[in-house]
Each structure stands twice: as structure tokens, then as C-alpha cells.
Amino acid sequence: MYEEVVEYIDKNLETSLEWLKGLVRFPTVAAKGQSLPETANMVEALLKGAGLETKQHHITGAPVVTGWLDVGAKRTLMFYDHYDVQPAEPLDLWESDPFEPEIRGERIYGRGVADNKGDTTTRIAVLKAFKETGTDLPVNIKFVVEGEEEIGSVHLPEFTEKNHHFLKADGGIWEFGGAGVDGVQEAWLGLKGIFFVELEVELLSRNVHSSLACILPAPAWRLLQAVNSLKDESNKILIDGFYDGMRPLTDAELAAISKVDLREEALQKAYGVEEFLHGMEGIELKKAYYGDPTCNICGLTSGYQGKGSMTVLPAKASVKIDFRLVEGMHPDDVHKKLRKHLDDHGFSDVRITYFEGYPAAKTPVDHPFVSIVEKANRKVFGDLVIHVTSPGSGPLYLFNEHVPMVSVGCSDHDSRAHSPNESIVIENFRKAQHRIVWIMDEMSRW
Amino acid sequence: MYEEVVEYIDKNLETSLEWLKGLVRFPTVAAKGQSLPETANMVEALLKGAGLETKQHHITGAPVVTGWLDVGAKRTLMFYDHYDVQPAEPLDLWESDPFEPEIRGERIYGRGVADNKGDTTTRIAVLKAFKETGTDLPVNIKFVVEGEEEIGSVHLPEFTEKNHHFLKADGGIWEFGGAGVDGVQEAWLGLKGIFFVELEVELLSRNVHSSLACILPAPAWRLLQAVNSLKDESNKILIDGFYDGMRPLTDAELAAISKVDLREEALQKAYGVEEFLHGMEGIELKKAYYGDPTCNICGLTSGYQGKGSMTVLPAKASVKIDFRLVEGMHPDDVHKKLRKHLDDHGFSDVRITYFEGYPAAKTPVDHPFVSIVEKANRKVFGDLVIHVTSPGSGPLYLFNEHVPMVSVGCSDHDSRAHSPNESIVIENFRKAQHRIVWIMDEMSRW
Numbered sequence: 066m067y068e069e070v071v072e073y074i075d076k077n078l079e080t081s082l083e084w085l086k087g088l089v090r091f092p093t094v095a096a097k098g099q100s101l102p103e104t105a106n107m108v109e110a111l112l113k114g115a116g117l118e119t120k121q122h123h124i125t126g127a128p129v130v131t132g133w134l135d136v137g138a139k140r141t142l143m144f145y146d147h148y149d150v151q152p153a154e155p156l157d158l159w160e161s162d163p164f165e166p167e168i169r170g171e172r173i174y175g176r177g178v179a180d181n182k183g184d185t186t187t188r189i190a191v192l193k194a195f196k197e198t199g200t201d202l203p204v205n206i207k208f209v210v211e212g213e214e215e216i217g218s219v220h221l222p223e224f225t226e227k228n229h230h231f232l233k234a235d236g237g238i239w240e241f242g243g244a245g246v247d248g249v250q251e252a253w254l255g256l257k258g259i260f261f262v263e264l265e266v267e268l269l270s271r272n273v274h275s276s277l278a279c280i281l282p283a284p285a286w287r288l289l290q291a292v293n294s295l296k297d298e299s300n301k302i303l304i305d306g307f308y309d310g311m312r313p314l315t316d317a318e319l320a321a322i323s324k325v326d327l328r329e330e331a332l333q334k335a336y337g338v339e340e341f342l343h344g345m346e347g348i349e350l351k352k353a354y355y356g357d358p359t360c361n362i363c364g365l366t367s368g369y370q371g372k373g374s375m376t377v378l379p380a381k382a383s384v385k386i387d388f389r390l391v392e393g394m395h396p397d398d399v400h401k402k403l404r405k406h407l408d409d410h411g412f413s414d415v416r417i418t419y420f421e422g423y424p425a426a427k428t429p430v431d432h433p434f435v436s437i438v439e440k441a442n443r444k445v446f447g448d449l450v451i452h453v454t455s456p457g458s459g460p461l462y463l464f465n466e467h468v469p470m471v472s473v474g475c476s477d478h479d480s481r482a483h484s485p486n487e488s489i490v491i492e493n494f495r496k497a498q499h500r501i502v503w504i505m506d507e508m509s510r511w
Numbered sequence: 512m513y514e515e516v517v518e519y520i521d522k523n524l525e526t527s528l529e530w531l532k533g534l535v536r537f538p539t540v541a542a543k544g545q546s547l548p549e550t551a552n553m554v555e556a557l558l559k560g561a562g563l564e565t566k567q568h569h570i571t572g573a574p575v576v577t578g579w580l581d582v583g584a585k586r587t588l589m590f591y592d593h594y595d596v597q598p599a600e601p602l603d604l605w606e607s608d609p610f611e612p613e614i615r616g617e618r619i620y621g622r623g624v625a626d627n628k629g630d631t632t633t634r635i636a637v638l639k640a641f642k643e644t645g646t647d648l649p650v651n652i653k654f655v656v657e658g659e660e661e662i663g664s665v666h667l668p669e670f671t672e673k674n675h676h677f678l679k680a681d682g683g684i685w686e687f688g689g690a691g692v693d694g695v696q697e698a699w700l701g702l703k704g705i706f707f708v709e710l711e712v713e714l715l716s717r718n719v720h721s722s723l724a725c726i727l728p729a730p731a732w733r734l735l736q737a738v739n740s741l742k743d744e745s746n747k748i749l750i751d752g753f754y755d756g757m758r759p760l761t762d763a764e765l766a767a768i769s770k771v772d773l774r775e776e777a778l779q780k781a782y783g784v785e786e787f788l789h790g791m792e793g794i795e796l797k798k799a800y801y802g803d804p805t806c807n808i809c810g811l812t813s814g815y816q817g818k819g820s821m822t823v824l825p826a827k828a829s830v831k832i833d834f835r836l837v838e839g840m841h842p843d844d845v846h847k848k849l850r851k852h853l854d855d856h857g858f859s860d861v862r863i864t865y866f867e868g869y870p871a872a873k874t875p876v877d878h879p880f881v882s883i884v885e886k887a888n889r890k891v892f893g894d895l896v897i898h899v900t901s902p903g904s905g906p907l908y909l910f911n912e913h914v915p916m917v918s919v920g921c922s923d924h925d926s927r928a929h930s931p932n933e934s935i936v937i938e939n940f941r942k943a944q945h946r947i948v949w950i951m952d953e954m955s956r957w
Contacts, residue, residue, distance in 0.1 A: 096819030152821050155718075216820055257722065261820045270783025272601075274929045275833050276703065276903035278807035279799045280787045285808035286742065293739045296732065337716025341726045353725045361724035362731035363823050364814035369831060373542030374662055374707045374866040375598050376833050376904075377809050377929055385815060387721050387822050420820040457722035458822075483720045483823050 067502050073194040074498045081190035081498070082173065082491070084111055086166040088148065088182040089175040095149035095216045101127040104148045108185065108210050115192035117206065122228070126220035127212025131231065134192070134206045140508045141205040143237035143468050146185040147214035150177035151483045158485035172488040179480035181240040183489045184497065185210060187475055188238070191501045203509030207234055209464075214240070217261060217421020218460035225463040232467035236434035236508060238501070239461065243476030243493060246331035250446040252438055253472040255427030255454030256461045257358070258390030260399045263418040264288065264407075267381035272368065275376040285367040285382040291412040292384055295360055295403075300342060302360050302388075304399070304406040312393035314356045318453040321430045322351045325450055335478055355454050359389040389458060396422025426462035427454050428469040437511060438471045441503035445496050449473075473500065513948050519640040520944045527636035527944070528619065528937070530557055532612040534594065534628040535621040541595035541662045547573040550594045554631065554656050561638035563652065568674070572666035573658025577677065580638070580652045586954045587651040589683035589914050592631040593660030596623035597929045604931035618934040625926035627686040629935045630943065631656060633921055634684070637947045649955030653680055655910075660686070663705060663867020664906035671909040678913035682880035682954060684947070685907065689922030689939060692777035696892040698884055699918040701873030701900030702907045703804070704836030706845045709864040710734065710853075713827035718814065721822040731813040731828040737858040738830055741806055741849075746788060748806050748834075750845070750852040758839035760802045764899040767876045768797045771896055781924055801900050805835040835904060842868025872908035873900050874915040883957060884917045887949035891942050895919075919946065 074081075088107060091100040105121060105128045112119045112132035122129040127149060153163035153176045161167040166175035177183075188208070195202050209231075211221050225232060245251045266284040273281060296302055314322070329346060333339065341350055363386065368379030388399055400419055407415045428435070430453055442449040455472065464470055475497035481487045520527075534553060537546040551567055551574045558565045558578035568575040573595065599609035599622045607613040612621035623629075634654070641648050655677075657667050671678060691697045712730040719727060742748055760768070775792060779785065787796055809832065814825030834845060846865055853861050874881070876899055888895040901918065910916055921943035927933045 096817065096821060151823075152815065152817050152819075154815060154817055154821070158717075215822075259822070261822065268784065271604075271927070272930045273782055274903060275805075275807045275809055276835060276901065277782070278805040278833075279803045279835065279902050280791065280796055281782055282784060282788050283807065285811055289735055289739055289808070289811075290744060293735055298736060336719055336723070336727060338714065338728060342728050345726065350726055357725045359721075359724040361721045361729065361822075361824055362735070362813065362828075363721055363821055364816050364825070365731055365811045365828060366816045367808065368810035369598065369600060370810050370812045371542065371598055371600055373598075374831065374833070375542060375600070375809055375929070376661075376705070376707065376807075377597075378807055379810070382808075382811060385820065387724075387820070389722060389725065455722065456725050457720060481717070483821070484718045 067200065067506060069198045070194045070200050070502055071499055073198050074190065075495065078495055081186055084190070085173070085178065085183055085186040088186065089166040089177050090164055092164045093149045093177065093212070094152050095127060095213045096152050101149065101212045105130050105212055108148050111189045112208060115189050116196035117192060117208065122224050124220045124223040129221065129224045130210040132208035134202065136202045136205055138202065138204045138509065140511055141207060141234040142505060142508055143207040143209065143234035144188045145237060145464060145470065146181055146188065146208070146210045146240050147212065148182065148185065148210055149212045149215050150180065150182070151215050155485060160486055171490050171492060173491055174486060174488040176487055178489050179476040179487050180482035181474070183494055184240055184474040187494060187497045188501060191498050202505065204505050207231065214459065217259060217423065219421050221460050221463060232464055234468040236437065237464060237468040237470040238504070239459065239470045239472030240474065241476060242472045242474035243480065244478065245450060246328045246335055246478040249448050249450055250442055250473065251450040251452060253452045253455040254430060254435065256425060256459040257454060257456060258394060258396060258423050258425040259458035260388040260390060260396035260422040261420040262403070263383055263385050263420065264291065265381060265383040265416045265418070266291070266414055268414065269380040272380050273378045275378045278378050281378060283378060285379055287412070287414060288382040288384060291407060291415045294410050302358070304402050306402050307399065310393040311358065311391055314352065314453070317430055321451060321453050322355055323348065325351065325452065327351060327354065354456055355452070356391060358391050358394060361387050363387055389456065390425055392425045392427065395424050423460050424462050426465040428465065428471060432469045433511065434469045435471055437507040438473060438504055441500055441507050442473065444503045445500045513646065513952060515644045516640045516646050516948055517945055519644050520636065521941065524941055527632055530636070531619070531624065531629055531632040534632065535612040535623050536610055538610045539595045539623065539658070540598050541573060541659045542598050547595065547658045551576050551658055554594050557635045558654060561635050562642035563638060563654065568670050570666045570669040575667065575670045576656040578654035580648065582648045582651055584648065584650045584955065586957055587653060587680040588951060588954055589653040589655065589680035590634045591683060591910060591916065592627055592634065592654070592656045592686050593658065594628065594631065594656055595658045595661050596626065596628070597661050601931060606932055617936050617938060619937055620932060620934040622933055624935050625922040625933050626928035627920070629940055630686055630920040633940060633943045634947060637944050648951065650951050653677065660905065663707060663869060665867050667906050667909060675913070678910055680914040682883060683910060683914040683916040684950070685916045685918030686905065686920065687922060688918045688920035689926065690924065691896060692774045692781055692924040695894050695896055696888055696919065697896040697898060699898045699901040700876060700881065702871060702905040703900060703902060704840060704842060704869050704871040705904035706834040706836060706842035706868040707866040708849070709829055709831050709866065710737065711827060711829040711862045711864070712737070712860055714860065715826040718826050719824045721824045724824050727824060729824060731825055733858070733860060734828040734830060737853060737861045740856050748804070750848050752848050753845065756839040757804065757837055760798065763876055767897060767899050768801050769794065771797065771898065773797060773800065800902055801898070802837060804837050804840060807833050809833055835902065836871055838871045838873065841870050869906055870908050872911040874911065874917060878915045879957065880915045881917055883953040884919060884950055887946055887953050888919065890949045891946045
């Protein structure tokens with residue numbers, strides 16, 4: 066029925082790749098506030114060009130772009146995407162300019178091609194194909210494309226609170242997804258929450274000659290001792306009450322994860338490790354993957370970081386930490402507990418800067434929309450591994466009470482989201498467009 | 512008797528300042544191997560211009576420049592200086608270009624003006640004044656000017672082993688010194704040793720999305736735990752046997768330090784602290800200052816250090832640490848003990864890079880040359896505080912068996928050696944030249 070649409074997609078792959086390249090050329094690093102309005106404008110123009118009505122919502126921070134097309138269908142399909150990207154650092158590890166997309170072999174490289182400018186493009190390209198072939202859409206369409214996902218969607222609640230009605234839909238496709246380490250497609254039904262902070266200790270008015278370390282307080286040592294008090298060597302987080310209220314995986318979820326093969330060996334090879342944390346494997350590893358909160362060091366900074374030696378006692382030291390949260394935990398609560406922990410352990414001189422935070426959310430594994438995505442995927446890619454949640458984060462909690470979301474996309478295990486040499490396989494970019502067509506088709510018979 | 516020399520010095524202050532500016536314009540950062548031969552050439556040219564015979568010794572690394580003038584006097588005065596400087600980072604904290612000297616008010620600013628291009632210049636300028644006024648030198652002169660002091664004089668032993676005869680002298684002036692926080696001149700009779708290392712943990716083949724912290728090993732956490740195992744919260748170094756063989760301060764040294772006023776309040780103000788490490792004060796503070804080894808963090812590096820948040824699990828993490836050593840300790844020995852400590856505590860995955868190291872050394876407080884410097888100083892500056900050792904380091908151990916060394920110079924408490932906005936007071940630069948004239952004069956009557 067939609068053969069003409071699918072054919073149009075294939076014939077116009079160059080065009081959709083050009084759109085993607087155009088988006089990647091904007092260095093839309095939300096953490097640095099770069100190119101946000103320009104990229105929002107391009108996204109809006111692409112949505113308009115695909116026949117949707119559009120609006121830019123000017124909330125605090127980067128604008129949210131919405132697009133919609135009400136064709137009077139029974140079902141409505143929503144897409145959640147974001148046009149911002151992670152910082153490209155460390156720049157020296159990129160083989161090509163992160164903001165000048167380059168095709169090498171079967172892949173296209175650039176910051177954001179995987180997360181999530183590529184997926185955003187596939188979704189708009191499908192709508193364009195329906196429009197240009199004059200094919201009737203089988204479902205109503207809604208797009209929410211924000212510009213601050215990579216800094217914790219800090220202002221998105223301003224949009225969702227004012228636009229409850231817009232968030233209603235029968236099913237939604239979340240921003241990311243793709244092939245696992247064995248090439249099999251994966252769908253993600255949930256996202257962990259996040260609490261991102263910077264801790265800083267500043268004890269001297271300036272950097273001092275390190276010989277004075279015998280009599281002056283040392284910010285870097287204080288920071289190290291403070292951070293070290295947060296976790297024990299078995300990886301248990303020692304903040305008092307940290308695990309309180311945390312919801313364990315349900316029986317249905319445990320059943321679902323027992324069916325998943327995490328492909329441990331292949332994963333180990335991909336990340337260059339001989340074993341996982343604490344030698345975990347099998348069901349223990351899976352429970353950690355889907356069910357554990359984390360306390361991870363994203364960055365450490367103090368003093369001299371150049372070549373060779375420099376004997377300095379640095380005036381300050383800081384660490385960036387992200388906590389991944391599971392259902393039942395809230396970042397504001399963890400924030401309070403972290404402050405109390407530091408104070409209780411004598412570290413009131415450690416400053417906390419709270420960058421971003423939101424709770425976890427999940428779509429139930431037995432929701433009918435999950436089967437719809439599974440059936441559509443089978444027509445294009447074959448098997449689909451169902452993950453009850455991603456270990457990563459996203460503001461799913463803002464949407465999930467209005468629309469069941471499933472995350473599938475055009476990445477693969479080597480896409481290096483958040484890392485240098487981010488890329489996607491162009492063939493996946495093409496087939497991901499087909500899958501959306503068949504999701505619409507399956508939805509129309511629901 | 513030397514009034515004409517002193518007058519020449521004052522009249523030609525502009526010229527000696529121009530020499531200093533010329534030296535500072537070379538960014539002679541030994542840690543980066545920058546401008547070393549060029550600066551050595553300029554130092555040699557200045558020595559030659561002041562009437563000395565000269566030689567460049569091409570050892571591994573930066574050349575050592577020597578200068579000498581044998582006038583057949585009974586006594587010989589040696590100068591030890593270095594033409595290399597510390598890195599200028601962090602560059603954004605400099606108010607003017609570190610390598611384009613700038614006079615603001617009574618001070619001249621630039622990397623190396625205090626440590627130790629300024630002192631090098633004063634010493635050569637004095638010889639020039641004797642030559643240009645046709646005044647007979649009352650002592651024989653020797654200069655040793657090396658180019659790797661700031662990276663631990665790593666190759667200087669190659670020079671000193673081959674040139675034992677050259678190191679013989681009756682008294683020597685070491686590279687640094689100046690006015691304390693109360694404006695009173697200070698002399699330093701010893702230097703602590705140093706052991707500078709970088710510790711690195713690399714556990715992943717690349718930076719990874721931080722959501723995987725639930726299953727992957729974390730290099731930054733490993734490093735933190737390893738470093739934290741080196742010291743307890745009371746600042747005691749926990750490396751097994753670290754303090755073995757360490758010589759405590761002698762009774763004569765304790766008597767000498769009891770006479771020193773460290774000007775605690777002024778020091779606290781200078782470094783912006785309300786109290787010293789662990790609230791130390793009085794004799795306890797002085798014992799730490801003159802007699803304690805240290806384990807100081809000079810730099811911490813891992814992951815994302817830019818603005819805002821980036822959720823990454825960094826593939827590696829590293830720390831630069833300098834240990835200051837007192838007499839009786841040896842860096843090679845500490846190196847072995849550090850490796851053993853890390854292995855014993857399960858941190859064999861922590862790599863050690865050994866950058867530089869040498870032992871401590873001191874000139875006895877009751878040596879006659881100390882009184883000579885004291886008397887000469889009184890004629891120009893007034894009182895002289897005698898410190899039995901500096902808390903800082905230098906390769907004094909290579910010279911001390913051949914020549915008693917005292918360190919006096921043209922810096923002051925606000926000179927910010929090793930830090931941004933390094934500077935000296937021009938008036939001190941002038942008077943330091945006078946003091947050298949009177950040291951020669953006093954020596955001739957010894």
C-alpha cells in the first residue's frame with residue numbers, strides 16, 4: 066500500500082542526507098548555548114516543507130519546535146526529538162571536523178548524526194515522502210523537537226506544562242535507538258533519570274608554588290576526599306538514604322530482561338575491557354544495566370594539565386558527576402541528600418552546582434504500541450530486542466502519562482554518541498525511514 | 512671602594528632591565544622544550560659582554576652555560592642560575608602577555624622575572640659594571656646557568672659529574688630569594704628534594720556514554736581511590752616506609768628557626784586563607800615548613816572540562832603529584848615504595864610516569880659564608896632572615912659538597928613564581944645588584 070512512499074524515500078536519500086548534513090553543520094552545543102535559534106529555524110523549515118503546521122515555543126532557553134498534521138485519523142503518532150548535541154570535545158580525537166559531516170565508507174560522521182539529528186531527519190523525510198507522493202497519511206502526526214536535551218531538558222517542563230493537550234497521542238517514537246552489537250535492532254521502553262552536578266573546592270586566592278603544600282590547605286585533596294566519600298570500592302553509593310524509595314524491577318520486567326542477550330563478549334570488545342565492573346555477568350549484569358542507579362565522574366579538573374611537570378598548588382579543583390536515577394528517585398531529593406552527606410562528613414567547603422535533573426520513566430512492556438513497533442520493525446530489519454529501559458536518560462517522564470513511547474532509531478553499536486567520531490550507517494538511515502512508514506501502517510489497523 | 516661600580520649600576524639600570532626583557536621574551540618553558548638553545552645563546556652573550564670566558568656544555572637536554580673569570584684572588588664566588596621557566600598556564604589569568612614583559616607601577620611583569628631570569632640578570636650586570644668602570648674584581652667568579660631547573664634539573668648531573676673541578680668555590684649564591692611578606696630580606700640555606708610523577712589509569716578503549724557506568728569500570732574512580740590511599744585526612748603519607756631514614760631538624764636548626772617570624776597573618780592574607788593546614792601555628796607550623804615532606808596534587812585531568820554538562824564515562828584519568836623530600840630521603844627509593852604501595856593496595860592498573868627527582872641538601876647555619884652574605888645584605892637592605900632551608904626544591908645536592916651556597920635574590924612575597932602575573936619590584940632588582948658588590952667585598956677580607 067505504501068510502496069510508492071518507500072520508493073520515494075529510496076530515490077531521495079541524497080536529499081535527506083543533505084538535510085542531515087545541514088543540521089550537523091550547526092554546532093548546536095546546548096552546554097555552550099551555540100547555534101540554538103538557527104538550528105530551530107532549520108528544523109521548523111524542514112517540518113513546514115514536509116507539509117506540517119509548525120510553531121516555535123519561546124520558553125526560557127532554546128525554543129521548542131512543534132509540528133502537526135491532523136488528517137482526522139483514529140490514531141495519532143508523536144515524535145520526540147532534539148536538535149541540540151553534546152560538546153565535541155576532545156577535539157583532537159576526531160578524524161574529521163565534528164561539524165563538517167563526512168561520508169567515509171558506509172557511514173556518515175559528525176557530531177549529532179546519531180544523537181539525534183539523524184533520527185530527526187529520518188522522521189521528517191517520511192512525512193515529506195507522503196506529501197510528495199500525494200499519499201494519504203494513515204495517522205495524525207505530532208512532533209516535539211527541543212533544543213536542550215543534552216543539558217537535561219532543563220526548560221522543557223515550561224513547554225509541557227502549558228501544552229498538555231498537545232502531548233496526547235496513541236503512541237510515540239522517542240529520539241534514539243538502533244542496532245546492537247550483533248546488528249539486531251533494539252527498542253527502549255524507558256529511560257533512567259539523571260542528576261548532574263559539579264562539585265568545586267576553592268581554598269586559596271590563587272595558584273601557589275607547590276612547596277607551600279607543607280603549610281597551606283589543598284583544594285584538590287579536599288575534593289578527592291569528598292568525592293571518595295560518596296562511593297565505596299564495591300560501587301555502593303554511600304550518600305545516606307540514596308537508595309530510599311527506589312523501585313526494583315517488576316516481575317514482568319525481570320521476565321523481559323531474562324530474554325535479552327546483552328552480547329557480553331561483543332560489548333567487552335567494543336569498549337576494550339576484559340570484564341565488566343566487578344566481574345559482573347549474566348542476570349547480575351542485566352540487573353545492573355536496567356536497574357542500577359550510578360554515580361559517575363564525567364570530568365576532573367585542577368591545576369596544571371599540560372605536558373611534563375609543573376609544581377603548583379592549585380587554588381581550586383572541581384569534578385563533574387552524573388547520577389543516573391531509577392524509578393522512585395528524584396533529583397531534587399538526591400541534591401538535598403548530597404548536600405547533607407558532604408556537610409555531615411565535614412565537607413561544607415565543597416560547593417555544589419546543580420546543572421540538570423529529572424526522574425526516570427518507563428512504558429509498560431505489555432502495551433499494544435510496543436507490538437506495533439515490533440511488527441513494523443520485522444518488515445524492515447527483522448528481530449527486535451525489547452529493553453525495559455535504557456541505562457541512559459531523557460525527559461520521558463514529561464510525556465509518558467500522555468503517550469506510550471518506544472525508542473527506535475538509526476544508530477548502531479559503533480555510533481559513539483557523546484564521543485569523538487560519532488557516526489551512523491547510511492543504510493540504517495534509509496531503513497529507519499521505511500520502519501516509520503510501517504509503524505504508521507500498523508497503527509492505522511489498531 | 513666600590514662606589515664607582517655601584518654608581519654605574521644605578522646609571523645603567525635601563526640597560527640591565529632591557530637584558531631582562533630580552534630574556535623573558537624567550538618562552539623558555541623547559542617542560543615543553545621551548546626556546547632553550549636561543550636563551551642559552553643570549554645568556555652566553557651577556558656573560559661574554561661582561562668580560563667572562565664562557566662555554567656551552569652540550570649535555571642531553573638543554574645546554575649548561577658556564578662563565579668564569581680568574582683574577583688570581585684568594586676567594587672564588589660562584590653563581591648558580593637557570594634560564595628556563597615554568598609553564599605560564601593558566602594563561603587567562605595573566606593581566607599581560609607572560610612573554611612580553613610589562614612595567615606597571617614599581618614592578619615588572621612576565622614569566623621568569625622572579626624565577627630566575629631577574630636574578631640571573633642582576634648577577635651578570637654586576638660583572639658588567641666592574642668591567643666598564645675598569646675596577647679590579649676582589650674575587651674570582653664562576654657562573655653555572657642551566658636550562659632544566661623547572662623540570663628537576665634532570666640532566667644536570669651529566670654536567671656536574673664531568674666538571675667537579677669547576678664546582679670548587681669558597682661561597683656560592685643560589686638562584687632565588689628576596690623580601691618576605693614584611694619586606695625584610697630572606698636567605699635560604701637549603702632546598703628540599705623532589706619526586707614528581709604522573710599517575711594514570713586507562714581502562715577503556717575510548718570515552719563512552721556515561722549511562723554505561725552501571726556496567727563498565729571507571730578509570731576516574733579508580734584513580735581517585737588510588738590517590739586517596741596515599742594520604743590520610745591528617746595529611747600523613749601512607750606509603751609504607753615513606754618516612755624511613757628521614758633526618759629531623761638538628762638542634763642548631765631548631766634554634767635558628769625559633770628565631771624566625773613566619774609572619775603568619777600576612778602569609779594568610781597573601782594566600783587568602785583563614786588558617787594554615789590543620790590549623791597549625793607557631794613552632795608547629797615552622798617545623799612543617801622547614802622539615803616536612805609533602806605529597807601535593809599539581810594537576811587533575813579526566814573527561815569533560817568545558818562549560819556546563821557532558822555525560823561521559825572517560826576512558827582515562829590522570830594526576831600530577833609532587834612529593835617534597837627532606838634530607839635522608841631519595842626519589843628513586845620513594846618511586847619504588849610508591850609502586851609497591853599501589854600494587855599492595857590492588858592498584859596495579861595505575862601507571863606511574865617519573866618526571867623528575869633529586870634529594871634535599873643544606874648549607875650549615877654556622878658557615879662563615881652565611882655571615883658574609885648577612886653583612887653585605889645589611890649595607891643595602893638591612894636585616895636578613897636566615898631560613899635553614901626553603902620548602903622548595905633545587906639541585907643543591909649536586910653543588911653543596913664543593914661550595915657552601917646561600918640563596919638571596921630580588922623577588923618579594925608577591926612575586927608569584929610559578930603562577931600567573933609573576934613580577935619583581937624594579938627597586939629590588941637594582942639593590943640586589945648592589946648586594947652582590949658588597950658580598951664580593953666581604954669575601955675579599957675573609
